Amino acid sequence: xxxxxxxxxxxxxxxxxxxxxxxxxxxxxxxxxxxxxxxxxxxxxxxxxxxxxxxxxxxxxxxxxxxxxxxxxxxxxxxxxxxxxxxxxxxxxxxxxxxxxxxxxxxxxxxxxxxxxxxxxxxxxxxxxxxxxxxxxxxxxxxxxxxxxxxxxxxxxxxxxxxxxxxxxxxxxxxxxxxxxxxxxxxxxxxxxxxxxxxxxxxxxxxxxxxxxxxxxxxxxxxxxxxx
Amino acid sequence: xxxxxxxxxxxxxxxxxxxxxxxxxxxxxxxxxxxxxxxxxxxxxxxxxxxxxxxxxxxxxxxxxxxxxxxxxxxxxxxxxxxxxxxxxxxxxxxxxxxxxxxxxxxxxxxxxxxxxxxxxxxxxxxxxxxxxxxxxxxxxxxxxxxxxxxxxxxxxxxxxxxxxxxxxxxxxxxxxxxxxxxxxxxxxxxxxxxxxxxxxxxxxxxxxxxxxxxxxxxxxxxxxxxx
DNA sequence: TTCTATACTTTGACTATTCAAAATCCATGA
DNA sequence: TCATGGATTTTGAATAGTCAAAGTATAGAA
Ligand SMILES: [Mn+2]
Ligand SMILES: [Mn+2]
Ligand SMILES: [Mn+2]
Ligand SMILES: [Mn+2]
Numbered sequence: 001x002x003x004x005x006x007x008x009x010x011x012x013x014x015x016x017x018x019x020x021x022x023x024x025x026x027x028x029x030x031x032x033x034x035x036x037x038x039x040x041x042x043x044x045x046x047x048x049x050x051x052x053x054x055x056x057x058x059x060x061x062x063x064x065x066x067x068x069x070x071x072x073x074x075x076x077x078x079x080x081x082x083x084x085x086x087x088x089x090x091x092x093x094x095x096x097x098x099x100x101x102x103x104x105x106x107x108x109x110x111x112x113x114x115x116x117x118x119x120x121x122x123x124x125x126x127x128x129x130x131x132x133x134x135x136x137x138x139x140x141x142x143x144x145x146x147x148x149x150x151x152x153x154x155x156x157x158x159x160x161x162x163x164x165x166x167x168x169x170x171x172x173x174x175x176x177x178x179x180x181x182x183x184x185x186x187x188x189x190x191x192x193x194x195x196x197x198x199x200x201x202x203x204x205x206x207x208x209x210x211x212x213x214x215x216x217x218x219x220x221x222x223x224x225x226x227x228x
Numbered sequence: 229x230x231x232x233x234x235x236x237x238x239x240x241x242x243x244x245x246x247x248x249x250x251x252x253x254x255x256x257x258x259x260x261x262x263x264x265x266x267x268x269x270x271x272x273x274x275x276x277x278x279x280x281x282x283x284x285x286x287x288x289x290x291x292x293x294x295x296x297x298x299x300x301x302x303x304x305x306x307x308x309x310x311x312x313x314x315x316x317x318x319x320x321x322x323x324x325x326x327x328x329x330x331x332x333x334x335x336x337x338x339x340x341x342x343x344x345x346x347x348x349x350x351x352x353x354x355x356x357x358x359x360x361x362x363x364x365x366x367x368x369x370x371x372x373x374x375x376x377x378x379x380x381x382x383x384x385x386x387x388x389x390x391x392x393x394x395x396x397x398x399x400x401x402x403x404x405x406x407x408x409x410x411x412x413x414x415x416x417x418x419x420x421x422x423x424x425x426x427x428x429x430x431x432x433x434x435x436x437x438x439x440x441x442x443x444x445x446x447x448x449x450x451x452x453x454x455x456x
Numbered sequence: 457t458t459c460t461a462t463a464c465t466t467t468g469a470c471t472a473t474t475c476a477a478a479a480t481c482c483a484t485g486a
Numbered sequence: 487t488c489a490t491g492g493a494t495t496t497t498g499a500a501t502a503g504t505c506a507a508a509g510t511a512t513a514g515a516a
Pocket of ligand 1: 103105106
């Protein structure tokens with residue numbers, strides 16, 4: 001029903017709405033995410049709003065309607081199942097899977113999708129630890145904290161990486177900072193704006209707070225210490 | 229490089245050229261194959277010719293250049309490898325694989341394609357027995373004869389089905405007339421324009437000459453008899 | 457309150473692809 | 487030779503997306 005272009009707008013909108021729940025996504029932000037100029041985004045968003053998939057408030061931004069969210073979740077389900085499929089079954093590199101899935105997500109039929117889901121054993125997370133929406137359009141949104149929030153000496157397990165760029169993913173993999181990996185915080189320098197994390201059986205890795213914030217972990221403070 | 233639309237035109241052109249080697253494909257025929265009006269085909273073909281992928285002769289037809297053939301063969305390779313992958317790995321129905329591959333063939337990257345090729349063990353034919361072009365763009369074109377050309381009492385093996393429509397494929401599968409199946413010609417009535425073929429271990433099947441011609445076999449006349 | 461930088465919207469134009477309908481060509485048969 | 491009918495080409499218009507550039511609104515700074 002929705003064109004591939006519209007599917008991309010909806011998906012980015014949904015992802016962005018997760019960041020700031022309930023708020024309107026500004027046009028400039030959406031344009032950047034989709035990779036078009038602001039004027040193009042305005043035009044497309046008006047069309048999307050006309051078809052009832054979003055609410056558009058001029059100069060304020062856009063927000064998905066329930067129908068828009070459902071459609072976005074179906075696209076996201078295809079995207080994430082495909083990512084896992086590419087990595088697990090075809091052996092595609094972790095860092096390339098996202099870009100490949102970005103195209104495939106628009107041409108996979110429901111039949112093929114369910115076959116993939118079956119073959120993978122109805123997985124709940126993709127290779128980056130991102131949750132896979134159910135075919136009914138449900139996703140769990142667990143509150144996670146990041147490596148940036150832990151204290152020196154804390155140990156934890158990475159569950160999710162919040163950056164899909166292949167450069168970052170290559171760095172993460174090379175460092176051993178992948179989902180399921182246990183890590184210990186070796187140094188924590190809020191002043192220097194950096195921490196040092198050691199993945200189990202690997203060398204310690206220096207991370208800026210910004211980079212550390214991209215590694216979502218659980219449990220948050222397993223050694224019992226708590227902030228403040 | 230080439231858009232999905234152009235890839236479709238090139239592929240149909242190549243397929244059609246196989247039927248009548250060396251001849252120009254008439255616009256009306258191409259239009260039907262691609263599923264557009266004749267006027268549209270004329271417009272597109274002129275653009276394709278301008279980019280050097282085909283030779284266009286007004287009122288005579290089109291023919292691919294060497295460059296166009298190479299591109300067409302790459303698309304065909306993607307198509308057939310995907311068909312086999314869908315059937316073998318994902319368990320998609322034989323009769324649906326073609327339609328699915330028709331979309332996927334335009335978005336698969338070279339990397340994913342080679343992974344699929346590897347996973348399938350560098351196969352040489354797709355689920356319908358159609359040869360898969362090599363990555364260098366070569367295809368063998370074995371001269372085959374069809375069930376329609378055999379005599380009563382001949383036995384042979386089906387190697388290829390020359391019809392991609394899901395209705396025909398479903399009928400073929402239900403009858404047991406699939407690639408690798410051994411069959412015996414039980415009756416042969418040129419006057420009635422029909423034959424009866426019995427797949428090994430199955431019930432005999434009545435086929436019009438037109439239908440029988442869609443089943444390509446080898447060897448042609450295994451029992452030593454020859455025509456005329 | 458007034459000004460202005462920045463974000464946003466509008467406008468005009470362009471590409472790719474398609475269709476319907478009108479115009480044209482040409483092999484054929486009279 | 488000449489009229490036709492069918493195939494082909496041309497023309498005009500439409501749709502989906504996109505950009506560049508020009509116009510506009512508004513949160514804050516002054
Ligand atoms: Mn996409
Ligand atoms: Mn992911
Ligand atoms: Mn296709
Ligand atoms: Mn095939």
